[in-house]
Amino acid sequence: MNNSIKDLSGIEPFEKKIYLSSPTMHGEELEYVKEAFDTNWLSTVGMNINEAERIAAQYTGCGYAVALSCGTAALHMATRLAGERLYGQAPPNKGALQGKKVFCSDVTFDASVNPVAYEDGEAVFIDTEYDTWNMDPAALEKAFSIYPEVKLVGNAKTFTMMKQFFTFDVDQHSLVVKEGETLQTGRHTFSFAMIPMVHWPECMVTYDAADKILFSADAFGTFGALSGNIFADEVDFEKEWLGEARRYLVNIVGKYGTQILAALKKAAALDIQMICPLHGPIWRENLGWLIDKYQTWANYQPEDHAVLILYASIYGNTESAVNALAGKLADAGERKIAMYDVSVTDPSYLLSEVFCCDRIVFACPTYNAGIFPKMETLLSELAAHNFQKRKLAILENGTWAISSGKLMREILSGLKGMEIMESTLTVKSSLKEEQLTALDEIVSFLRQ
Numbered sequence: 001m002n003n004s005i006k007d008l009s010g011i012e013p014f015e016k017k018i019y020l021s022s023p024t025m026h027g028e029e030l031e032y033v034k035e036a037f038d039t040n041w042l043s044t045v046g047m048n049i050n051e052a053e054r055i056a057a058q059y060t061g062c063g064y065a066v067a068l069s070c071g072t073a074a075l076h077m078a079t080r081l082a083g084e085r086l087y088g089q090a091p092p093n094k095g096a097l098q099g100k101k102v103f104c105s106d107v108t109f110d111a112s113v114n115p116v117a118y119e120d121g122e123a124v125f126i127d128t129e130y131d132t133w134n135m136d137p138a139a140l141e142k143a144f145s146i147y148p149e150v151k152l153v154g155n156a157k158t159f160t161m162m163k164q165f166f167t168f169d170v171d172q173h174s175l176v177v178k179e180g181e182t183l184q185t186g187r188h189t190f191s192f193a194m195i196p197m198v199h200w201p202e203c204m205v206t207y208d209a210a211d212k213i214l215f216s217a218d219a220f221g222t223f224g225a226l227s228g229n230i231f232a233d234e235v236d237f238e239k240e241w242l243g244e245a246r247r248y249l250v251n252i253v254g255k256y257g258t259q260i261l262a263a264l265k266k267a268a269a270l271d272i273q274m275i276c277p278l279h280g281p282i283w284r285e286n287l288g289w290l291i292d293k294y295q296t297w298a299n300y301q302p303e304d305h306a307v308l309i310l311y312a313s314i315y316g317n318t319e320s321a322v323n324a325l326a327g328k329l330a331d332a333g334e335r336k337i338a339m340y341d342v343s344v345t346d347p348s349y350l351l352s353e354v355f356c357c358d359r360i361v362f363a364c365p366t367y368n369a370g371i372f373p374k375m376e377t378l379l380s381e382l383a384a385h386n387f388q389k390r391k392l393a394i395l396e397n398g399t400w401a402i403s404s405g406k407l408m409r410e411i412l413s414g415l416k417g418m419e420i421m422e423s424t425l426t427v428k429s430s431l432k433e434e435q436l437t438a439l440d441e442i443v444s445f446l447r448q
């Protein structure tokens with residue numbers, strides 16, 4: 001807070017003002033006003049309003065839409081509805097938020113907070129964090145100390161952890177729930193299920209039986225920020241998000257395939273219409289497709305029939321050798337081939353690719369009697385993520401005492417369900433003409 005004030009001192013007012021919502025006229029407005037006069041529909045109903053409501057309902061996919069006189073009125077109505085849904089219908093002449101405190105962000109517009117007052121609630125402003133423009137966790141912590149009646153719902157482990165992160169009196173605010181228990185708030189009945197290690201030990205999901213929504217914590221989440229559209233069916237998920245969903249799952253929870261499958265089993269017992277993960281788009285259509293992907297990743301099954309070539313190269317000779325291999329794979333009819341220099345791509349992306357492809361070639365020079373460090377890091381990541389069930393070939397390189405192939409094989413053969421080509425292709429400094437047949441052998445092994 002103090003820092004924020006200090007930092008704002010260098011900010012100058014804009015020379016040109018940017019108006020929040022200045023009226024825009026398109027030329028037909030007067031005609032419509034005149035038409036309303038002429039037809040005597042100077043009212044809250046009329047053909048044009050009906051049509052606006054019909055278009056809005058169609059566009060948003062809702063059953064009905066209601067046109068209101070202004071945005072403030074719409075916010076008021078939304079606040080009233082939220083209050084009634086949470087606390088039930090208010091008595092006559094009383095607001096739906098009577099006696100309730102509503103924590104509000106202070107980076108807002110008065111129209112979005114006034115409805116709290118119209119509905120007899122009390123807005124409590126939480127300072128904004130300078131960097132993220134979200135509620136400041138420190139200010140939120142202070143708000144909890146000022147308003148002891150505010151409750152946080154969690155399992156016992158959540159609160160043990162919360163005490164490690166925060167200094168406020170956590171116990172005073174905690175409402176402890178267990179798996180199988182329910183919590184009623186107005187029309188909603190929430191039930192809870194533990195999904196340990198997906199991806200922390202205290203992880204729990206919440207199911208709202210009223211709207212059939214699964215609040216799935218980290219499960220079904222992705223890396224990346226939303227850019228406007230919030231539902232998975234509003235974006236090209238497969239093109240724009242699937243890679244990041246896989247990279248998230250594989251890197252963060254990939255090691256815990258068994259626990260993910262246990263969580264999916266619990267979810268299968270529920271009638272789910274919507275999945276709200278902690279991050280990434282919300283799912284309300286095609287849930288089976290997403291769940292299938294999770295099954296595949298958690299079972300360490302490849303998603304694609306594709307060859308992945310992962311190589312390291314100091315002087316470029318290993319790279320030339322795998323380029324020749326890629327060409328031969330293509331000549332043999334292989335259409336999905338991906339090549340990565342492990343020195344230039346972040347291991348999190350490589351791990352995601354590895355989980356995707358069914359066949360992988362590891363190619364690496366010897367480095368101080370060991371594996372080139374970037375490749376060694378990747379291999380230890382694979383072992384740490386419990387990676388399994390693929391077809392593998394190994395290519396090694398070196399100039400005086402070649403050992404990278406043997407060392408890579410030791411790590412890879414320690415992983416479950418790997419089918420590793422028996423012979424390692426050894427390149428002495430550079431690939432020779434007579435070794436081209438060895439490349440053919442790798443191609444036929446991978447294509448068998």
Ligand SMILES: Cc1cc2nc3c(=O)[nH]c(=O)nc-3n(C[C@H](O)[C@H](O)[C@H](O)COP(=O)(O)O)c2cc1C
Pocket residue numbers: 312313314315316317318319365366367368369370397398399400401402403428429430
């Ligand atoms: C720092 C360093 C350490 C190396 N250590 C070994 C080694 O222990 N044994 C070996 O046979 N070659 C070693 N080499 C040589 C490379 O493995 C060899 O020249 C190889 O052909 C390089 O392949 P590239 O052309 O794909 O980079 C080392 C090279 C460097 C730069």
